[in-house]
Amino acid sequence: MQSTVIAPSILSANFAKLGEEVDNVLKAGADWVHFDVMDNHYVPNLTIGPMVCEALRKHGVTAPIDVHLMVEPVDRIVPDFAKAGATMISFHPEASAHVHRTIQLIRSHGCQAGLVLNPATPVDVLDWVIDDLDMVLLMSVNPGFGGQSFIPSALEKLRRVRRMIDATGKPIRLEIDGGVKADNIAEIAAAGADTFVAGSAIFNASDYADVIARMKDAVAQ
Numbered sequence: 001m002q003s004t005v006i007a008p009s010i011l012s013a014n015f016a017k018l019g020e021e022v023d024n025v026l027k028a029g030a031d032w033v034h035f036d037v038m039d040n041h042y043v044p045n046l047t048i049g050p051m052v053c054e055a056l057r058k059h060g061v062t063a064p065i066d067v068h069l070m071v072e073p074v075d076r077i078v079p080d081f082a083k084a085g086a087t088m089i090s091f092h093p094e095a096s097a098h099v100h101r102t103i104q105l106i107r108s109h110g111c112q113a114g115l116v117l118n119p120a121t122p123v124d125v126l127d128w129v130i131d132d133l134d135m136v137l138l139m140s141v142n143p144g145f146g147g148q149s150f151i152p153s154a155l156e157k158l159r160r161v162r163r164m165i166d167a168t169g170k171p172i173r174l175e176i177d178g179g180v181k182a183d184n185i186a187e188i189a190a191a192g193a194d195t196f197v198a199g200s201a202i203f204n205a206s207d208y209a210d211v212i213a214r215m216k217d218a219v220a221q
């Protein structure tokens with residue numbers, strides 16, 4: 001099992017002072033920055049692109065930037081995000097014509113590759129590519145918006161994907177995204193996640209350090 005990572009989703013941050021928000025959440029104990037990219041096509045919302053990623057790097061952010069692409073098509077934007085300083089790039093199989101090719105493309109640009117499964121996406125999409133992945137990201141809400149409720153069937157899916165990852169013997173991360181809170185993170189961790197995205201639970205709180213500490217404590221129990 002990998003070390004615990006808390007990755008605040010900046011989707012719920014105050015975009016008018018994004019640099020400061022990212023600095024504050026990292027100072028508060030966050031491990032990664034989760035960067036949600038939406039195109040108003042693959043998902044019904046529009047957010048931020050490579051220029052914002054690059055701006056965060058120029059601002060001095062050195063923590064891993066975990067880019068979650070909710071865009072279609074995917075391949076075109078991969079080199080731009082690599083150049084902009086992305087550490088890992090994850091994409092949805094439904095948004096790529098050639099999933100294996102996209103994974104290789106991400107890796108050829110020096111980034112770690114993740115595949116994202118929507119709540120209704122079967123786990124067997126992983127069968128022939130899991131060995132090439134650095135991370136599997138399970139969505140526990142339908143992608144597009146922050147602040148939705150955790151879909152309970154994601155727990156059984158986590159258990160299944162955890163078994164698949166363990167069978168590879170490789171250090172592949174299992175990330176969960178959507179509706180993660182301090183009061184449900186323990187059961188999510190018990191189901192097999194090691195990497196936790198949380199947007200509204202962190203950025204809507206007045207004390208980021210307190211929520212992140214409570215999340216880490218709950219996972220460590």
Ligand code: DX5
Pocket residue numbers: 009011012034036068141142143144145146147148177178179180197198199200201
């Ligand atoms: C949804 C995004 C998530 C979202 C999580 O499409 O991928 O990262 O911002 O937000 P919360 O934690 O509020 O569910």
Ligand code: ZN
Pocket residue numbers: 009034035036068177197
């Ligand atoms: Zn996300």
